[in-house]
Amino acid sequence: MAVKVLIPTPLRQFTGRQSSIECSAATVGEALGNLTTSFSELRKHLYTDEGKIRSFVNVYLNDEDIRFLDKENTRTKDGDVVSIVPSIAGGIGKR
Amino acid sequence: MLLLPANLEQEIRGHGAKDYPHECCGAMLGVDGETGREVRALFPLINRRDDSPRNRFSITPDDFRAAERAAAERGLELLGWYHSHPDHPARPSEFDREHAWPWYSYVIVSVDAGTPRDLTSWLLEDDRTKFQPEVVSPVGVTSQNA
Numbered sequence: 001m002a003v004k005v006l007i008p009t010p011l012r013q014f015t016g017r018q019s020s021i022e023c024s025a026a027t028v029g030e031a032l033g034n035l036t037t038s039f040s041e042l043r044k045h046l047y048t049d050e051g052k053i054r055s056f057v058n059v060y061l062n063d064e065d066i067r068f069l070d071k072e073n074t075r076t077k078d079g080d081v082v083s084i085v086p087s088i089a090g091g092i093g094k095r
Numbered sequence: 096m097l098l099l100p101a102n103l104e105q106e107i108r109g110h111g112a113k114d115y116p117h118e119c120c121g122a123m124l125g126v127d128g129e130t131g132r133e134v135r136a137l138f139p140l141i142n143r144r145d146d147s148p149r150n151r152f153s154i155t156p157d158d159f160r161a162a163e164r165a166a167a168e169r170g171l172e173l174l175g176w177y178h179s180h181p182d183h184p185a186r187p188s189e190f191d192r193e194h195a196w197p198w199y200s201y202v203i204v205s206v207d208a209g210t211p212r213d214l215t216s217w218l219l220e221d222d223r224t225k226f227q228p229e230v231v232s233p234v235g236v237t238s239q240n241a
Contacts, residue, residue, distance in 0.1 A: 002154050007238050008196075009172065009173060009198060009199075010196040010197050010198035010199050011196075011197075011198075012198075013197070013198060013221070017238065023192045041221070042155065044222075045150065045196070045197070045223070046221060047180045051213065057115075060156075065104075065156070077238050078146075085159055085160065085161065086196055087154065087155065087156055087194075088120075088153070088154035088159060088160060088176050088192040088194070089144075089151065089152065090151070090152060090155045090178060090187070090188070090190060090191035090194050090195065091144070091147075091150050091151035091152045091180070091188065091190055091200070092118070092149075092150040092151070092180050092183045092190070093150060093151065093182075093188045093189060093190025093191070094150070094190070
């Protein structure tokens with residue numbers, strides 16, 4: 001399935017300034033896998049060392065958060081748009 | 096270099112004081128040009144960390160997308176984020192680093208017993224290992240004083 005992955009501004013430096021990447025993938029996980037294979041520098045920003053999507057990385061298929069679908073196994077169809085949407089967090093942390 | 100007009104810097108400080116003892120947060124919208132980044136507008140947000148607002152802040156994907164839309168409507172870019180450190184120095188914490196993204200400017204204002212003090216800006220290194228300080232320079236001061 002031909003899907004488009006939208007790249008948020010902070011990660012475009014790792015995709016040759018491209019704001020979207022077209023790829024062929026049957027699931028959202030496969031689309032992200034193809035993306036990080038093509039642009040390996042992206043991996044550490046999207047995945048933990050254990051290979052899980054970082055908690056502050058949100059992935060949407062069209063307008064739906066994949067956490068409420070079938071997560072990375074969510075199936076794609078031609079023309080779907082996968083968006084990487086950052087959560088922003090921080091603070092002093094421990095007191 | 097982050098060009099931050101004096102009135103917007105005051106707005107960030109004011110937000111930090113208003114939300115004290117909680118952490119405040121918001122987005123910075125502007126232009127990323129050849130000579131530096133210029134903040135043109137702020138988009139204050141609600142700290143969504145209801146469970147721990149004194150030492151953490153969180154901006155949800157919905158708030159992120161609202162900030163992105165606000166930037167697009169003004170023909171601006173989302174340049175980065177600001178937040179406050181109540182009773183704590185304006186230096187990024189390990190918690191800040193773990194949750195940061197490259198490219199964005201992260202402005203921190205320390206708020207000491209309700210009074211805003213130092214204001215700093217930071218950029219995450221691409222390998223995520225540490226932040227580097229970013230010079231904050233006021234713009235528009237001359238015209239405001241004229």
